[in-house]
Amino acid sequence: DQQVKQNSPSLSVQEGRISILNCDYTNSMFDYFLWYKKYPAEGPTFLISISSIKDKNEDGRFTVFLNKSAKHLSLHIVPSQPGDSAVYFCAAIKGTYKYIFGTGTRLKVLA
Amino acid sequence: DTGVSQNPRHKITKRGQNVTFRCDPISEHNRLYWYRQTLGQGPEFLTYFQNEAQLEKSRLLSDRFSAERPKGSFSTLEIQRTEQGDSAMYLCASSLARQGQDTQYFGPGTRLTVL
Numbered sequence: 001d002q003q004v005k006q007n008s009p010s011l012s013v014q015e016g017r018i019s020i021l022n023c024d025y026t027n028s029m030f031d032y033f034l035w036y037k038k039y040p041a042e043g044p045t046f047l048i049s050i051s052s053i054k055d056k057n058e059d060g061r062f063t064v065f066l067n068k069s070a071k072h073l074s075l076h077i078v079p080s081q082p083g084d085s086a087v088y089f090c091a092a093i094k095g096t097y098k099y100i101f102g103t104g105t106r107l108k109v110l111a
Numbered sequence: 112d113t114g115v116s117q118n119p120r121h122k123i124t125k126r127g128q129n130v131t132f133r134c135d136p137i138s139e140h141n142r143l144y145w146y147r148q149t150l151g152q153g154p155e156f157l158t159y160f161q162n163e164a165q166l167e168k169s170r171l172l173s174d175r176f177s178a179e180r181p182k183g184s185f186s187t188l189e190i191q192r193t194e195q196g197d198s199a200m201y202l203c204a205s206s207l208a209r210q211g212q213d214t215q216y217f218g219p220g221t222r223l224t225v226l
Contacts, residue, residue, distance in 0.1 A: 004153075032212045043115070043202055043217035044154065051212070089153050097142065097206075098167070099215060101153025 006102035019077040023090035030092040038087045080109045115218035123224045131189045132221045136205030146202040193225045
């Protein structure tokens, strides 16, 4: 039972353009969502988060949008840079500690 | 470097052997988590400590797995009688409990290969 889904395993974007990574979830009780970035041979690195009571959170080039009615969140990266090439995981949490991760989307930013 | 550290980074073992991994969390963090990640999947929650108390264990954690955090600082994850299905990346994370949401910070992981 995959409660958090990332349906696009990979995405390629030209440098300077917008990258949009998507995530769908099934449990309306999730109260917090996060995005992590993972480079090969490293652990996931926290990027940005959003509370379920908000619909947008922005941090520099990264913006996360939450659509609760559609049970959908997205991460926008503008402008995309080659160093953004990595695997991106969305995660959801109900309560205070147990993250449920999606399967990840591999982003490749082309120079 | 004050991040989460894990040792060893890689471990190759033969089926049936026991292995132990260590995690050193960020020093002021009181919560510690273990996750397992297999190819093509996201990290899956295994267990969680608040200080030295183990508060939850996933159904993924069979009787062959045991985790400890004896003094509320570093943690160890032991797998007894390893099986080929145990091959995975084992990730440790830590966080500082506070009002509202606390963010988990991950270590680099220990990659286990069971032959």
